[in-house]
Structure formats: structure tokens, C-alpha cells
Amino acid sequence: MDNVNLRVYSFIDSLQPQLASYLGTSSQGFLPIPGDACLWIEVSPSMAVHRLSDIALKQTNVRLGQQVVERAFGSMEIHYSNQSEVQAAGGAILQEIRQDISQRDQCKIAWKEIISAITPDHATLINRQVRMGSMMIPGKSMFILETEPAGYIVYAANEAEKGAHVTLVDMKAFGSFGRLIMMGSEAETQQAMFAAERAIANLNQQSGY
Numbered sequence: 001m002d003n004v005n006l007r008v009y010s011f012i013d014s015l016q017p018q019l020a021s022y023l024g025t026s027s028q029g030f031l032p033i034p035g036d037a038c039l040w041i042e043v044s045p046s047m048a049v050h051r052l053s054d055i056a057l058k059q060t061n062v063r064l065g066q067q068v069v070e071r072a073f074g075s076m077e078i079h080y081s082n083q084s085e086v087q088a089a090g091g092a093i094l095q096e097i098r099q100d101i102s103q104r105d106q107c108k109i110a111w112k113e114i115i116s117a118i119t120p121d122h123a124t125l126i127n128r129q130v131r132m133g134s135m136m137i138p139g140k141s142m143f144i145l146e147t148e149p150a151g152y153i154v155y156a157a158n159e160a161e162k163g164a165h166v167t168l169v170d171m172k173a174f175g176s177f178g179r180l181i182m183m184g185s186e187a188e189t190q191q192a193m194f195a196a197e198r199a200i201a202n203l204n205q206q207s208g209y
Helices: 017-026 048-059 083-099 120-129 152-163 185-204
Strands: 005-013 037-044 064-069 072-078 108-115 141-148 167-172 178-184
Touching: 005 083, 005 152, 017 048, 017 064, 017 152, 017 167, 037 048, 037 083, 037 152, 048 064, 048 072, 048 083, 072 083, 108 185, 120 167, 141 152, 152 178, 152 185, 167 185, 178 185
Parallel strands: none
Antiparallel strands: 005 037, 037 072, 064 072, 108 141, 141 178, 167 178
16 A cells, blocks of 8 residues: 555554543444543545554454544544554554654644633533533633644644643544644643643654654
8 A cells, every 4th residue: 555645643542531532422433441542543545544444453452433534534543451452553554554653744733722711602602513522611711723634633632631631622633624622721721732732742753843
């Protein structure tokens, strides 16, 4: 599979409770639980994700939580309680496409912002649009983040939850851009932003960007 573009290769050592639960609400496969190791992969052409999922499942014990085949990009999420199994699955996928993680696309932050003291009207509108996360509470601060490619938003969300006492409101990891909404106090949302930015910088550094 020499023609595959590795857009996202994102290994998560331990899924945080909110993110694991959120992924479970949208998963059509096997549900992850907090503490599972997780690997998120995004490729183009999109249909290549079927072959890569097949390789991971046949060669290791990982479970397939999500697989999304869009017009341009294909995404998959695999997880398991043992980190080495997930890493072995990732290694098999990289071997199949003859690439390593240094060839994955750079993660770019397309937008980041903290909005203080959300108004009741704004909170109500967000809550009507969000169906899987927590509700936005008026008066709380809102941290929003947008990444390109989309799949990196999962890693950013996990690291933000690790680094701050914030609540996951919404996350979208498919399409051209990944989007994340979290809420908390002003200080905690600032800390979440810092943790997410640091995580993305570390990813890019590992890939030589």
C-alpha cells in the first residue's frame, strides 16, 4: 500500500474517563473503557482504512471501536487494556503502508480560544447542538480548539483532561478539522489549553516538525 497518506497516527497511553465515555456514546464497535490504550489513525484515500483495520484485528487482540469512511479520509480507532497490543497493531499498520510515524501529517492548530462567563443564551444554543457530551453551564468559561487533520483532536482532548479539571462538552474528530469544546473555571480552561498545546507540540516534535 504505497499510495496511502498517513494523516494521523496518534497513540494514547491511557484514555481518561470523560473521553472514554464520550467515545463510547458514538462508537458503533466495541466500547473503550477508562484506562485503555488507544490508537487513532486517519488516512487517505479513505477506503484504505478497511485494509488497515483488517490487519490490526487479525494480527493482535485489539478491539475496533470506530471506523469512519468519508469521501476524502478514512479514520479508525482501536483500543485494548494492554498498551503493547495497541502498539503492535500500530506497528503492523505502519509496516503495511511502508511508513513510520515521522511521515504522518503535522498537526496544525487552526483555532484556539477561551470565552469567559458564557451567557445563558449562548449555553442554551450549544446544548441544543450537543448530544453526546456534558451540557454547557452559563457562567462557566469555554475552551475551544480546532485542529487539522481532524483526528489529532482526540489526543489533545485526552491530554487536556489529564492536565486540568475541565468538563468535556463536545468533540468532533472527523472531516477536515477536529473540534473540541470544554468548560470549567477561567484558570482550569487556561490550564486545559496549555496541556492541549503542549501535547500537539510534542507530537510534532516526535515527527520532526
